Amino acid sequence: MKNAEVSRIFGNIATILEILGENSFRIRAYERAAQTIGGLSEDIEEIAQNERLSEIPGIGHDLSGLIKEYLKTDKIKLYDELKKKVPEGLLTLLDIPSVGPKTAKLLYEKFKIKNIPVLEKAIKQGKLKQAFGFKDKTIANIQKGIEIFKKSRAVMTLAGAELLARVFIAPLKKERAVKKIIAAGSLRRCKETVRDIDILAVSSKPAEVMEAFCSLPEVADITAKGATKASVRAKDGTQIDCRVVEQKSFGASLVYFTGSKDFNIKLRGLAIKKGLKINEYGVFRKDKYISGATEEEVFAALGLPFIEPELRENTGEIELACKSKLPRLLQLKDIKGDLHTHSTWTDGDNTIAEMAEAAKSLGYSYIAVTDHSQSLKVAGGLSVAKLKKKKEEIEKLNARLKGIRVLYGTETEIDSQGKLDYEDGVLKEFDIVVAAVHSGFKQSRQQLTGRITSACKNKYVQIIAHPTGRLWGTREAYDIDMDEIFRAARDTNTALEINSFPKRLDLNDANCRRAVERGVKLAVNTDSHSVEQLSAMRYGVGMARRGWVGAASVINTLPLSQLLKAIRK
Ligand code: DGT
Ligand code: CA
Numbered sequence: 001m002k003n004a005e006v007s008r009i010f011g012n013i014a015t016i017l018e019i020l021g022e023n024s025f026r027i028r029a030y031e032r033a034a035q036t037i038g039g040l041s042e043d044i045e046e047i048a049q050n051e052r053l054s055e056i057p058g059i060g061h062d063l064s065g066l067i068k069e070y071l072k073t074d075k076i077k078l079y080d081e082l083k084k085k086v087p088e089g090l091l092t093l094l095d096i097p098s099v100g101p102k103t104a105k106l107l108y109e110k111f112k113i114k115n116i117p118v119l120e121k122a123i124k125q126g127k128l129k130q131a132f133g134f135k136d137k138t139i140a141n142i143q144k145g146i147e148i149f150k151k152s153r154a155v156m157t158l159a160g161a162e163l164l165a166r167v168f169i170a171p172l173k174k175e176r177a178v179k180k181i182i183a184a185g186s187l188r189r190c191k192e193t194v195r196d197i198d199i200l201a202v203s204s205k206p207a208e209v210m211e212a213f214c215s216l217p218e219v220a221d222i223t224a225k226g227a228t229k230a231s232v233r234a235k236d237g238t239q240i241d242c243r244v245v246e247q248k249s250f251g252a253s254l255v256y257f258t259g260s261k262d263f264n265i266k267l268r269g270l271a272i273k274k275g276l277k278i279n280e281y282g283v284f285r286k287d288k289y290i291s292g293a294t295e296e297e298v299f300a301a302l303g304l305p306f307i308e309p310e311l312r313e314n315t316g317e318i319e320l321a322c323k324s325k326l327p328r329l330l331q332l333k334d335i336k337g338d339l340h341t342h343s344t345w346t347d348g349d350n351t352i353a354e355m356a357e358a359a360k361s362l363g364y365s366y367i368a369v370t371d372h373s374q375s376l377k378v379a380g381g382l383s384v385a386k387l388k389k390k391k392e393e394i395e396k397l398n399a400r401l402k403g404i405r406v407l408y409g410t411e412t413e414i415d416s417q418g419k420l421d422y423e424d425g426v427l428k429e430f431d432i433v434v435a436a437v438h439s440g441f442k443q444s445r446q447q448l449t450g451r452i453t454s455a456c457k458n459k460y461v462q463i464i465a466h467p468t469g470r471l472w473g474t475r476e477a478y479d480i481d482m483d484e485i486f487r488a489a490r491d492t493n494t495a496l497e498i499n500s501f502p503k504r505l506d507l508n509d510a511n512c513r514r515a516v517e518r519g520v521k522l523a524v525n526t527d528s529h530s531v532e533q534l535s536a537m538r539y540g541v542g543m544a545r546r547g548w549v550g551a552a553s554v555i556n557t558l559p560l561s562q563l564l565k566a567i568r569k
Pocket of ligand 2: 186
């Protein structure tokens with residue numbers, strides 16, 4: 001799988017062009033391509049083989065050529081030439097989210113800081129402040145950036161892990177010796193970030209499976225290889241474990257390797273209380289095997305109903321399972337529409353009509369196209385004059401389209417004072433108003449919280465987008481008082497969003513659970529900027545399920561007529 005590599009290279013090309021002071025359209029084209037390819041759910045090699053590269057939004061003839069060159073030769077000449085113009089150390093410094101091209105150049109050229117460890121040392125020795133004259137605040141930002149960078153390197157996003165697991169599992173599925181194969185661990189529990197991939201296979205010929213696994217082209221090196229278990233490193237450095245078990249142990253192993261560790265320990269304790277023993281081979285009374293082929297059987301042997309993988313964190317689910325009171329969780333098929341998407345009217349890659357057709361093919365009955373509002377200039381936010389035209393286009397489209405309704409929406413900026421970007425008279429016209437913070441992240445807790453609660457109080461705001469602003473690998477959640485926001489959301493009938501975009505997953509699982517406990521309504525949206533991204537809904541649903549959220553708490557599980565009534569303030 002080379003999606004991540006291609007995305008990284010295009011991102012680096014954009015950065016180098018920026019340092020070299022090149023044309024901003026060209027820079028933006030590479031940035032967009034990096035983003036789109038990084039977010040694809042399909043393997044780019046497969047797309048290239050089927051001659052479908054040009055169908056990827058923003059990938060024209062030139063970029064397709066570069067992708068093909070890379071897939072064929074593992075190199076891009078243009079990139080190699082560009083790299084010669086900019087020292088490597090400078091690029092590594094740019095990996096730190098808070099360090100832009102100017103600071104990187106300064107650190108590198110003037111102060112001879114060539115990589116992150118040297119930078120860390122310089123900070124520690126106080127050099128940055130004393131010798132180089134950086135402000136305390138800038139230094140603190142750089143330090144925080146280094147932390148975020150390190151953290152994001154140690155784990156993958158849920159979407160990244162899913163894709164990597166697929167690259168290993170798909171070819172193994174075709175092996176005759178493999179009867180069943182599945183990814184367990186934190187990926188199966190839908191955790192927002194995943195450290196490594198745990199694969200479980202059923203086979204009566206484990207040696208053949210081990211051989212096939214260790215010879216996969218994505219394996220960079222083999223860390224351990226035994227009769228039924230092997231560990232390898234993928235080309236991106238991620239550890240992948242594969243274990244082979246017999247059919248009669250499959251359920252027990254799946255329970256064990258899905259975990260979490262705390263869940264397993266608690267389950268083992270429960271088994272002991274019932275005079276049983278549970279391990280990865282099965283459930284045993286004395287030493288006699290009593291069950292283990294399926295997870296259902298394993299739970300039943302302990303007197304429990306099936307516990308969904310997303311719940312297995314030992315945060316009260318086992319106690320509820322004992323009383324048969326597990327919550328009914330939201331499912332992807334409950335979702336009737338997406339209430340936060342973008343089109344070519346602002347920074348999306350597809351037209352409203354294309355977004356609507358794609359939503360329809362996902363089985364939705366509505367889609368809100370919520371383009372950016374006027375003050376978000378970088379994303380081409382819409383003036384009031386343009387809104388009129390957009391509304392007309394949607395009306396015409398709705399008259400023509402069957403089986404899907406396009407809702408006229410906006411993602412409106414909440415400004416630094418908590419004021420919305422359009423007057424109430426304009427907001428009133430929309431079917432859906434999503435309000436969002438995209439600026440002033442460094443304000444005080446009180447100010448940031450106040451901005452969001454005052455947006456909740458607006459009569460026309462129905463959803464607060466990505467409430468904590470967390471962007472994995474770039475920005476931590478901003479400092480806000482979630483309890484106050486939950487209270488305001490509940491009291492004003494404003495839904496909070498679970499943003500399914502893989503780097504956001506915001507609200508996260510813990511916040512979802514707290515929100516629902518406090519009677520807050522949620523909306524699971526994708527924030528899609530292209531038709532491909534609409535399928536990210538499953539990650540947001542995963543977060544909801546981890547947060548014990550049922551369909552009744554999610555407004556976009558409602559049929560359209562009920563939705564429009566339910567969101568009225
Ligand atoms: P991560 O860190 O994202 O890889 O998270 P997990 O949950 O996948 O953790 P990992 O890969 O260390 O372990 C895979 C599964 O194996 C885990 O879900 C539960 C199980 N497991 C790991 N260590 C232990 C342990 O010490 N005791 C028990 N009972 N189970 C364990
Ligand atoms: Ca794992």
